[in-house]
Structure formats: C-alpha cells, structure tokens
Amino acid sequence: MDDSLVKVLVNHEEQYSLWPAFLDVPAGWTDTGVAGTKQECLSYVKEVWTDMRPLSLRRRMAESAATPS
Template identity: 55%
Template sequence: MSTSCFDREDESFIVLVNHEDQYSIWPHWKAVPGGWKAVDGIQGDKKTVLDYVEKTWTDMRPKSLRDWMARQENAQPAATAD
C-alpha cells in the first residue's frame, strides 16, 4: 500500500487559498492547481501549515456566501418598537 505525500511527516507543505477564501495545504514541490494561489511566506512541515490555516481560516463559509449574507442583512428594514 502506498503512502500519500499528504500522509508523510517529513513532507514540506505550502498553504493555498482560492477565490472563495478557502484554504488548503499542498506539497511544496507539486504545481499549484488551477483556481488556487500560494499564500506568500507560508511553508513548512504539516503541523506548521495546519496551525496557520487553523488560525487564519476562522469562517468556513465561502466568500460569496458571506458577501450575500451581508447584503441581505443590510437590505433588511430596521426593526421598530411598537
């Protein structure tokens, strides 16, 4: 049974982010997949990059959903007290 590069403890990873502000880790030597970009200056062992993702990606909702929800909230008429 082969081991994935994602399972290796001695692998070096980078952090990726997409247009929806969603994060992933990726082996540093693999080409960055379409639709993703590397986060500048973030590279290291699995624990290091996962710690960065955990601290940075605090809202799991896609950016488009957060933006839509904000527009809906701003469009709501103000509640009035009777």
C-alpha cells in the same frame, strides 16, 4: 511523523488547502507564501481561516442583512 514540506494555498472563495511543496499550484488556487511541515501549515490555517463559509456566501448574507425587510 511525516516531515515533508507542504504549502498553504487559498482559492477565490478564501478557502484554504495544504499542497505538496514540490508540486505546481493548481489552477484556481494561489500560494499564500506559507510553507513548512504539515503541522506548521495546519496551525497557520487554523489561525487565519476563522470563518469556514465561502466568500460568496458571506457576501450574500451581509447583503441580506443590510437590506430592510
């Protein structure tokens, strides 16, 4: 089992990714402050990333739903 440390990143679209803890955070991503084993981080992502749609799509869909036909 791989027990190397990873961290959870999030981008401006509220999409999550696991990233090796020893590497710098790439441009466009933010460190969530959550780090641990791959399984620990996957469990966290599963808990918080309940809507896989990008933020921009969710916003457009909400605007469309609020606009009368």
